Amino acid sequence: MGADTLDHKQYIERYLSADADDELENHERRDATAHVSGCEECRRMLDSEIAMKSEVKKLATVTAPVELRNRIMAALDEVDRRSQRRVRPLRRAVAWTSIAALAACLIAVTVLRIQQPANPAFDAAIESFVKSEQSFASNVPSKSADELAVTYIDRFGVPMAWDFSSIGLEVAGGRIDQSSDGRPIGYSLYKGSRGSLLAVIYRNDVFNFPVGGETVKGIHIYHYRGYSVAATNRYSVFCIMVTRLPTSDLAQAFSQLPS
Numbered sequence: 090m091g092a093d094t095l096d097h098k099q100y101i102e103r104y105l106s107a108d109a110d111d112e113l114e115n116h117e118r119r120d121a122t123a124h125v126s127g128c129e130e131c132r133r134m135l136d137s138e139i140a141m142k143s144e145v146k147k148l149a150t151v152t153a154p155v156e157l158r159n160r161i162m163a164a165l166d167e168v169d170r171r172s173q174r175r176v177r178p179l180r181r182a183v184a185w186t187s188i189a190a191l192a193a194c195l196i197a198v199t200v201l202r203i204q205q206p207a208n209p210a211f212d213a214a215i216e217s218f219v220k221s222e223q224s225f226a227s228n229v230p231s232k233s234a235d236e237l238a239v240t241y242i243d244r245f246g247v248p249m250a251w252d253f254s255s256i257g258l259e260v261a262g263g264r265i266d267q268s269s270d271g272r273p274i275g276y277s278l279y280k281g282s283r284g285s286l287l288a289v290i291y292r293n294d295v296f297n298f299p300v301g302g303e304t305v306k307g308i309h310i311y312h313y314r315g316y317s318v319a320a321t322n323r324y325s326v327f328c329i330m331v332t333r334l335p336t337s338d339l340a341q342a343f344s345q346l347p348s
Contacts, residue, residue, distance in 0.1 A: 231263030
């Protein structure tokens with residue numbers, strides 16, 4: 090693949106993780122370097138990926154506590170005195186192997202704790218977003234954000250339509266479907282030269298926002314499974330937005346909303 094054909098989406102899906110791990114082949118590295126040098130968004134995502142993996146690697150420096158090592162060595166010395174055998178080197182080797190195993194367990198537990206827990210609502214929204222990248226058929230008036238707002242007021246009671254023109258996205262379509270339990274679900278698709286965004290709207294009495302991320306004008310923004318996800322609610326109507334654009338773009342768009 091030549092550098093002139095490597096786009097934003099291809100870099101993120103096929104190159105980003107390996108680039109951060111320095112595992113690209115020579116020809117892949119040339120393409121990745123050429124793309125990142127001219128794409129500010131991908132450069133920021135690469136820097137973030139490298140920083141995150143660096144923090145995870147630091148966990149490998151976990152060592153067994155000094156107190157634990159001293160207790161193990163004291164126990165081995167007692168065994169030596171009782172047996173009067175010259176087995177200390179072997180026993181010490183076994184002990185240090187146990188310490189290494191303990192450290193590995195500590196690392197594994199810590200890594201599991203920092204992994205993002207699954208979020209079914211976000212997962213479903215991401216699945217819908219990926220499908221929208223392939224095809225999307227509107228079934229409600231959606232020539233503009235104003236038209237969508239009118240439709241959503243009629244169906245949900247709130248105008249869950251957004252202006253993403255500041256990040257180069259315009260309304261590309263809208264539709265309302267029925268969920269398996271008969272509730273309406275709205276979908277708004279926004280497109281631009283740099284990518285797309287799908288907003289999923291539905292009514293739900295309970296929604297627990299995940300911890301972490303950042304909040305801009307009451308909208309929660311996360312980096313989840315390699316996607317940028319935003320979530321907000323108005324009077325028990327929830328909106329989850331998914332895009333491949335960086336979270337900084339979402340923050341920029343939401344920062345321009347009226348207070």
